[in-house]
Each structure stands twice: as structure tokens, then as C-alpha cells.
Amino acid sequence: MTVPERAATVLVVDDAAANRYVLGTWLRRAGHRVVEAATGTEALARVDDTDVELVFLDVNLPDLDGFTVCDRIKNNPAAAGVPVVFVSATSVDVTDRTRGLSEGADAYLTEPIDPDELVATAHAMLRYSRARQRAERLARRLALLASATLTINAARSVEDVLAAAASGASAVFDAPAVASAVDHAGDGITVAASGGRSRAYRHPAAGGLIEDGVQVVTDPPPHWLQALEPTGPGTPWLASVVPARPRRAPTAVALLRPGTAHEDEDRDLLSQLGQATALAVDALRSYAEERDVALTIQRSLLPRDLPAVRGAQVAFRYVPAIATAEIGGDFYEIADVDGRLLVAIGDVVGHSLRAATVMAELRHALRAYAVDGHGPAEILSRLDAMLRRYHPGTLATVLLLTVDPATGTVVAASGGHLPPLLSTTAGAEYVGVRGTILGVGPFRRPEVTFTIPDGGSLVLVTDGLVEMRGTAIDEGMEQLRTLSMPVDDDLERYCDRVLRVLAESRGEDDIALLVLRRTSAQQ
CATH class of the missing domain: 3.30.450.40 (GAF domain)
Structure with a gap:
């Protein structure tokens, strides 16, 4: 007799002890472990509490017939794959064998049974069962592997x-x-x-x-x-x-x-x-x-240090988008032009090297136009013309201000950018500075004049700080206004606080933040 690759636990079910002894002896000689049951109820209990891999089942049992026992085994999720072989000395006609196979049995043997036939049948059933189990296990593991791979790649x-x-x-x-x-x-x-x-x-x-x-x-x-x-x-x-x-x-x-x-x-x-x-x-x-x-390229295009100006304190932050490795177009600028501060913040639409290049051109151009003596509205008109001529199809938003630290007078114009937030001891409100986005045509972008009181602060941001997908930008702007009542005495601490509260819930766009406080000229 050929011993299978791996011995199995085999359940022999027969109400006759002599039959159980004979079948069990043949199977033990073939290397298998044998457990026995004399009734159908006992057989079902053995299937539940023993790691049975194969069942030899008598058709005629004293409590439950073999067909019922087989049906219950096959409908038990934990044992559905266990092969069942009917063995009978009396139910041997075609009708009995057909019924047994139709109701779930994997083979049907009639007595007298040759020992070699019994063992060969056992080996065939085990090979088939184990091959099916391996296939099912592999399919299950491949499905889990595919799921894990998707999660890994995401x-x-x-x-x-x-x-x-x-x-x-x-x-x-x-x-x-x-x-x-x-x-x-x-x-x-x-x-x-x-x-x-x-x-x-x-x-x-x-x-x-x-x-x-x-x-x-x-x-x-x-x-x-x-x-x-x-x-x-x-x-x-x-x-x-x-x-x-x-x-x-x-x-x-x-x-x-x-x-x-x-x-x-x-x-x-x-x-x-x-x-x-x-x-x-x-x-x-x-x-x-x-x-x-x-980011190294991006930061190299932004001012590393802002000028120290008597009568003003300045702090700034640039936070790159988390979701992209590309260079963005957000920028800020502050420069001393004949005793006044030129302050700007803007955003070239898109994330690419082109957007960063255009951003750098805008920064340098607005400084040059300011040195020539142009005011904010005229500078924006010239920037718009430059965009349309040299970078057609490129859009940008820019908020441009000139600030006199001595008097607090501010002249501002907007090219479609978010308005500045003015924070004073009386509260914080957005200044109504509006204008058309740059790159779409020579539209009028009117100047607005207002005053920063001594100790007051201007907060300039790009939309990455206050805009979140699925939420109106007004909600983010209102959050920023609330956080700025008041602006902290330490502007660096204020910037950190605002970013901690607002930036963590966003992160899909670059963020530029610049805050300027007017201080006493004697400070």
C-alpha cells in the first residue's frame, strides 16, 4: 500500500463494532489516525470536535440514516470540504448509490470491500480534498495580497x-x-x-x-x-x-x-x-x-530676509502644499521704496516650474515699477500687460500696498486677490479692496486708501490658508478674522498659531502668510 504524502485523521462511522475494527485496522496500517463513531449523532459530534479530514460512513445507522448525516456534514461551514465515502453491505443497488452521490457523498463503496480498494479510495479522496483546500487557500490569500497591495500603493x-x-x-x-x-x-x-x-x-x-x-x-x-x-x-x-x-x-x-x-x-x-x-x-x-x-527652488525665488523698517514689525510664513511635489506660484514681497513700504502677496495659478518662473518675474517687475514711482493700481496694470504679452493664458492674483509707517497711511489695489485683514484694538475687519484677476485684460483696479493705527496689524494671506474643498472660502476667512482678534504681541507666535489652527485642515495648496504691525516711530 502506498502511504499518502501526509497522514490524515479519518472518521469511521458504523453501528457494528466489527466493521469499525476492520476498516480502522486497514486505515491505520496505511498510516492514518482513526477515530470511530457508532451513531449518526456521535459522528456529527466527532466532526465538530476533531480535525477530521475524511469520513467513511455506513448508510444504515440506528438513529440517523447516513444520507442525513452526510447532508449535515456538507452543510456545516467548518466541515463542508471534508470528503464523505458511503460504505454499505445492504444498500447496494443503483438507486441507493445514485441517491448517496446526489446528496453529497464523494464516493460509494459496497461490501465486501477489498483492503487495497479502501485505502486507494481514501488516498484519492484526500488528494482531491487537499488540492481543493490548497486552491481555496491560495485564492483567499491572493485576494488578501491584492487588497494589501492596493493599500500599500495608496x-x-x-x-x-x-x-x-x-x-x-x-x-x-x-x-x-x-x-x-x-x-x-x-x-x-x-x-x-x-x-x-x-x-x-x-x-x-x-x-x-x-x-x-x-x-x-x-x-x-x-x-x-x-x-x-x-x-x-x-x-x-x-x-x-x-x-x-x-x-x-x-x-x-x-x-x-x-x-x-x-x-x-x-x-x-x-x-x-x-x-x-x-x-x-x-x-x-x-x-x-x-x-x-x-522646495529648495521655490524658497530660492522668495525673499530670504525682509528689511528692518523703523515703525513697522513684519513676520511671514511660506508653507508648501502637502499633496504635491511640484513648485507652486504663491509669493510675498516687502521692500523699502523711498521711506515707504511696498508690500505684496500673490498667487500664480497652477503648480509647475512655469508657475514659479512667472511668480519670480512678477516679484521683480513689481519692484522695478515701484522704483519708477508708480502707485499700486498702475503697477497692477503693468503687471497685467506683462502677463498677457509674455505669458498668455497665465493668470495670477496680486494684492499690492504701499505703507507709510510714520503716518500709517496705506494705498492698496487688488488684482483679484483676497482682501487685507486689518486688526486693531477695536476688532478685526477685512478692507474692501477689490479688482480683476491679472492676465485677463486691462480692467480698472481702483486704489483704496486707509490707515493703520499705531499698534494695528495688517494680515495678508493666499487662499491656501482659508480655502478647503467642499467648504465656502468665507468660512475660512471668518476663522482667520476670529483668530486675529487680537494679533499676538509676538508676530512669530501669531503666525505659528494661525497655521496650527488653519493649515492642518487644509494642505491642498501652498500657503503664504505675511503680517505687518505698525509700531510707534520711537520704538
Whole structure:
């Protein structure tokens, strides 16, 4: 007799003890473990409390007939895949065999039965059952792998990628898992564990992960052990180690599998998950590098230092959009022109190198026009003409003011930009400065004159600070007005407070913020 690849627990159900003994002896000689039942009720109980892989079932039982027992086994979700073989010495005609097979049995044997036929039938049923179980298990794991891969690819940070990889590996393999990667700067490592635990380490150690590919690790890095406390050294791990890019530290996804023999299927699935994780980490690293370059260029186009002017205090912030690595067109400007302050804030529509280039041109042009002695309205007209001539189709909003710190007199004009917010001891209100966006034509953009009282502050922002998708911009502007009653004595603290409250709920656009306070000329 040929012993199957793996022995099974077989349930023999017959009300005759002699029959159970004979069938059980043949099956035990073939290497199987046998459990017995004398009634249908007892058989159903054995199926529930024993890891039965195959049932030999007598058709005629004293309490329930075999057909009923078979039907209940097949309708039990936990045992539906267990093969059932009918055995009978009396119900042997075609009608009985047809009924048995029609009601769910996988085979039907009639006595007298040859021992080799019985064992061969058992082996055939087990091969079929195990192949079906492997196929179902693989389909289920592939579905979980696909779901995990989607989550990994949708993640927007390395930390989220690793958390999705660890959770996905735990779901696919039904085991604790970790995922780790070195950050793009190369000076720290992040580890995420299934169950939501995540830690960052400043001094990564390879911990024996020198070879690439799927490998059994018995001496894992300390950060894996710490992430899945309590575990100890010597416990076998199955790890997929993938260099995200040549000459870069690897990304790893690892399973804690104590006492488990690792099958080829496990290795293949873990390899796919590791590759998906490494590719996602590599993409985010590249994104971070590109974003660093973009921000460096962006900041180089903005003024690094603002002039110190007697009678005025100034603070400013520029916050890049979280959702894009491209360069934006938000800008601010402040310059001393013959004892007056030229103050501007604006936004070139779009996120691209072109938008940043146009932004830089606008900044330099408005300074040049101001030096020539033009007022805010005339400067905006000239900027509009420049845009339409040299950058047709490009739109921009600009708020331009000249401020006399000695008297507090402000002359302002707007090219479609948000109005300035004037904060005084009496409260905070927006000044009604309106005009047409630049780049659409030579429309009139009237000047408005008002006064900043001593100690009063002007707050200028771009729409990224007060606009949120699905919410009217008026709501954000009202929030800013409320936060500016009053403006903090420390303007830097005020900027930090406003960004903390407003910017965290937005983040889909660049933010420029400039606040100017008029102080006593003696200060």
C-alpha cells in the first residue's frame, strides 16, 4: 500500500463494532489516525470536535440514516470540504448509490470491500480534498495580497506603506509581521508591526539581512524583536528583503512563524508583498527627494530676509502644499521704496516650474515699477500687460500696498486677490479692496486708501490658508478674522498659531502668510 504524502485523521462511522475494527485496522496500517463513531449523532459530534479530514460512513445507522448525516456534514461551514465515502453491505443497488452521490457523498463503496480498494479510495479522496483546500487557500490569500497591495500603493508616506505591509502580511499569512525601511536620508529606520505598532530608530542595523530575496532569519535585527514584544532570539522568521534601489538599504517584510515549515507558496507570496512594498517605498523616497529639490527652488525665488523698517514689525510664513511635489506660484514681497513700504502677496495659478518662473518675474517687475514711482493700481496694470504679452493664458492674483509707517497711511489695489485683514484694538475687519484677476485684460483696479493705527496689524494671506474643498472660502476667512482678534504681541507666535489652527485642515495648496504691525516711530 502506498502511504499518502501526509497522514490524515479519518472518521469511521458504523453501528457494528466489527466493521469499525476492520476498516480502522486497514486505515491505520496505511498510516492514518482513526477515530470511530457508532451513531449518526456521535459522528456529527466527532466532526465538530476533531480535525477530521475524511469520513467513511455506513448508510444504515440506528438513529440517523447516513444520507442525513452526510447532508449535515456538507452543510456545516467548518466541515463542508471534508470528503464523505458511503460504505454499505445492504444498500447496494443503483438507486441507493445514485441517491448517496446526489446528496453529497464523494464516493460509494459496497461490501465486501477489498483492503487495497479502501485505502486507494481514501488516498484519492484526500488528494482531491487537499488540492481543493490548497486552491481555496491560495485564492483567499491572493485576494488578501491584492487588497494589501492596493493599500500599500495608496499610502502617502513611508510610515503608511510599512503599516499597510505589516498588516497585509499578517492577514495573508495569519501570523505576526513587521515591515521596515530606511528613510530617504539614510540616517534612520522605521519599523511597523501588525497591530498598529510603529517605531522609528535613528541608527539602523542590518542585523544579518545581507542577502536579498526571501530567507529564513534566526537572528533578526533588534528592532524587529522590539516591535513584536515579547519575542526572543532563536525564533524563526521568514523575511522578504528587497533593495528598493541599487546601493540603498533594503526594505524588508518579515513574518514571525515559530515552528512552521515554510512552503514554496509562502515564499512566493511574501516575495510579491516584499516587492510591492519596496517599490512603494522607493517611489515615496523619490517623491521626497524631488519635493526637497522643488522646495529648495521655490524658497530660492522668495525673499530670504525682509528689511528692518523703523515703525513697522513684519513676520511671514511660506508653507508648501502637502499633496504635491511640484513648485507652486504663491509669493510675498516687502521692500523699502523711498521711506515707504511696498508690500505684496500673490498667487500664480497652477503648480509647475512655469508657475514659479512667472511668480519670480512678477516679484521683480513689481519692484522695478515701484522704483519708477508708480502707485499700486498702475503697477497692477503693468503687471497685467506683462502677463498677457509674455505669458498668455497665465493668470495670477496680486494684492499690492504701499505703507507709510510714520503716518500709517496705506494705498492698496487688488488684482483679484483676497482682501487685507486689518486688526486693531477695536476688532478685526477685512478692507474692501477689490479688482480683476491679472492676465485677463486691462480692467480698472481702483486704489483704496486707509490707515493703520499705531499698534494695528495688517494680515495678508493666499487662499491656501482659508480655502478647503467642499467648504465656502468665507468660512475660512471668518476663522482667520476670529483668530486675529487680537494679533499676538509676538508676530512669530501669531503666525505659528494661525497655521496650527488653519493649515492642518487644509494642505491642498501652498500657503503664504505675511503680517505687518505698525509700531510707534520711537520704538
